[in-house]
Amino acid sequence: MKTQNNFAHFSRGGKLSNPYLKFTKVDAETAKKAFTPQELKQIMDMFVYFDKSGNSTIKRDDLGFALRAIGYLVTTIEIRELGIYLDPKKTQILNFEQFITACYNVRNRKPNKQEIINALKIFEKNKSGYIDVKEIKSIITKIGDVLNLTEFDIVISEITQAQNGFIKTEDLVNLLIMQ
Template sequence: MAEKGGLGTGMNMTEEEKYYWEAFNLFDKDGSGSICKDEFGKATRALGFNPTDQQIADLLKQYDTNNTDRLEFVEFKTLIKELYKKNPNDKNAIRNAFKVLDRDQSGYIEAKELKEVLQKCGQSLSDDEISEMIAVADSNKDGKINYNEFTEYMCRPIK
């Protein structure tokens, strides 16, 4: 049985692919294995980019290889890789992504905020799963992510 978005069952993903897969799944609200134009716009903005509606439409048209007006995971991954190549370590994109997650503008991303953002995106994760996500970037182990930790995590080389 194939998984949604064109990934085969048991396929080993790189860290980079896992990152894109998580972003993709956050916005594939109906579980169809593809995301529509609106979902794609939200996904790119959550990843720190700030495209206009016209740019979203143009990108969708360019990368939708099977002409469904939707992006499957493989198409999404290819497109996001290209965006990152064109804008490596874009500080504005990273700052915008941080602001989306730092809902109370405290300068930190806490578990509660991350959980709220993910729930608004249609993802219900357990407290343990949220804690694991925070722990990945929380280099000083204070239970929350500050802007420097977030930037360091987002700009790390992906293998």
């Protein structure tokens, strides 16, 4: 396995722009060994789901959706950089070997419930276990990998809100890590 570090690369010409991201090039057989049979089935099922053409390929633009649907926490920037790494010729399609390489490189990025709860505690009032919906909406729709207002409303509608406009922190976390 070869780890590629890209300190000299720029975002132009299909080269990586983030010097801190490292990806490991592995063949499909080696990558498969890193997953349990259940994880491997989930990866294969997701690949088949996104293979709309039936050519055993997926669109590079669907990489993020597929990885997130499996349950990996990846940012938009990581997805873009991974796409550039996997598809240096800019074909805009990925085969299964490239897809499982992507999964291999992000396999340790599944959410840890307690870490997410701890991160959200700063938004709780008086350590009550509840978060103000307006405050979390402002953050989620403006910072990081943002949701638009409609997406936020759809997500938040899954959570029972207290009458005072607050939601339980744990309910939000459970929704975020739901698989």
